[in-house]
Amino acid sequence: MKIQNLIKVAIAAIRRNKTRSFLTMLGIIIGVASVIAMLAIGEGSNASIQEQISSMGTNLINVMPASRNRGGVQQGRSMSQTLVVSDIEYLRNNSDLVKAISPEVQSSGQVIFGSSNWPTQMYGGNEEYTYIKKYEVASGRIFNSQEIKSSAKVCLLGQTVVDNLFGDDVDPIGQSIRFDKIPFKVIGILEEKGDNTFGQDQDDIILAPYTTVMKRITRQIYLRSIVISAYSEDQISQTSTQIEAGMRLAHKLKDTEENDFEIRTQDELISTFGSISEMMLVLLGSIAAISLIVGGIGIMNIMYVSVTERTREIGLRLAIGGKGKDILLQFLLEAVLLSVIGGIVGVVLGIITSNTVENIMGWPVLITSDAILISFLFCSFIGVFFGWYPARKASALDPIEALRHE
Amino acid sequence: MKLKKIIDLNNLNKNYFVGAEIVKALRELNLSVEAGEFIAIMGASGSGKSTLLNILGCLDKPTSGDYWLDGKNVNAMTKNQLASIRNTKIGFVFQSYNLLPRTTALENVELPLLYNSSISNRLRREKAEHALEAVGLVDRMKHLSNQMSGGQQQRVAIARSLVNDPVIILADEATGNLDTKTSYEIMSLFQELNEKGITIGFVTHEPDIATFTKRNIVFRDGRLIKDFTVENRLSAQIALKELKDEEAFLEEQENLNLAYI
């Protein structure tokens, strides 16, 4: 039989049983739609995590005190105090790959303005801090080197702190707030940044010169961390190596001694999150794949019933000159057409579902052409794989028996 | 004039094996059929009529003996060769029509030609229309098979059996599901086709149907027991007219009776 005739025959057979054909396709439709939607959600959250991490600064390098083993007792990171202000000077003078560098100190406490108060965090840094951590100043200004040198009691407020302390009619700039009983003058307000990847509100922050925070609030000479900006993302690892060497020299570590600090880059964060979201993608993908396989079994099931139901038709086709091969190909083609048509409908439904999820749940989704292509190939494969058995059964029928079938 | 021999059976046997038992469905059958014949195959139930028809139609092979169809020995053929033979040399008409449901008359008639790669779409369409014309259904071409009466469906089936210009049309109780009048109509159609030179093998139970054919062969227990030419062959056309007249007469009587009351 000519291939065009074969296609004609298969399409006619599908159209002759519209309801059943639709029901057969339903499994595949749902399977493909869920593959598309699941992958879209997975890819979407993946992309949004990547984006959020970059918004934290992909050039960012963190130097933290290492948790140290003192006399056999493992000490937490907060207990270990190894970073000091002179390290910053050392790195600035000895590492040409460092673009910007700032100490970071931090303290939790209650901030008070008039009768309002709010629990928040105060961060201390130098004038490069906002650049490194990708904060923008919305209004007012950042503290200058003079204010750092003199441990001036000035600060910038994050939007959340502003919202919780001030009414709409008050301009925070120039006002005096109290943090940990110390009065600070507000000199600027930070641009809103939103939540970070961990769900922390990045706007719930007060920023002050590190000198002020260390002298008046934490009353310590040790730093929480050193934050550094490399010149570009590509130079992160080179810069890290240089910083490590610099830190070892600054801390006068012998060759036998371990680092008393730890260098963290966003790369690690990205790869950690990358592997988590990859896992999620695989999980979602396999759930979806299972539903596709179930859809395929549905096709096999109904094709199988259909062969039994259409035994007389098969008998007739054999009697008027159809060869076993013609019958096999017809039923196989029917299965493939059903699964491919189901696949097309499924893709459309999957895209609609993804967009609905995006609109209603506010989840980010990303539909990739790969997902669509893979679903298609998988569908055709399922059609052949699950159509084969019933098709072979049909082609092996004896014409006389088939014609006599009731 | 020497007629062309299209079917030749030599000492043909067909056995069925049911468990340990052997059913001898056809025994030592010798039969030849010439072009243009119209044969009724008769006999009691289980006498082997369908078995013979299946073998003649290349749907089944004999257990022993030779079957020559149109000069070719069918015994030596493979499954696919038999399918080709069925496709090009045989036309089947079944008791239960076996039309594809929810499919137009035209598409049903075209079906055998779809399996013949050497026939173009246009030729297929032409031949199908021609076959439907021959059975008087041109105006029903686009009707769906399940929207037709039994008689019409059987005529579509006959058109389908004609469409590949077969050497012989084989019909197994083609009138078995139809009332007398419709049976006569179908027989009249067969007679008409036979007049045009088409060879027909026709299985039937009913002796009056057999009187419309040219030759009767009768089976009993797988053996051919009678083979004779039909004398006083009846015209189905005339029989049909008589039937209609009778009906009209009865109806008139009925009306008269009603009027009288």
Ligand SMILES: Nc1ncnc2c1ncn2[C@@H]1O[C@H](COP(=O)(O)OP(=O)(O)OP(=O)(O)O)[C@@H](O)[C@H]1O
């Ligand atoms: N597939 C089969 N397997 C076993 N025995 C069979 C088979 N087909 C037919 N027979 C037997 O062969 C014999 C002839 O059967 P066949 O169908 O040819 O009869 P028939 O003359 O067509 O009868 P009917 O008028 O009832 O259709 C019967 O005894 C039947 O039981």
Ligand SMILES: [Mg+2]
């Ligand atoms: Mg029979």
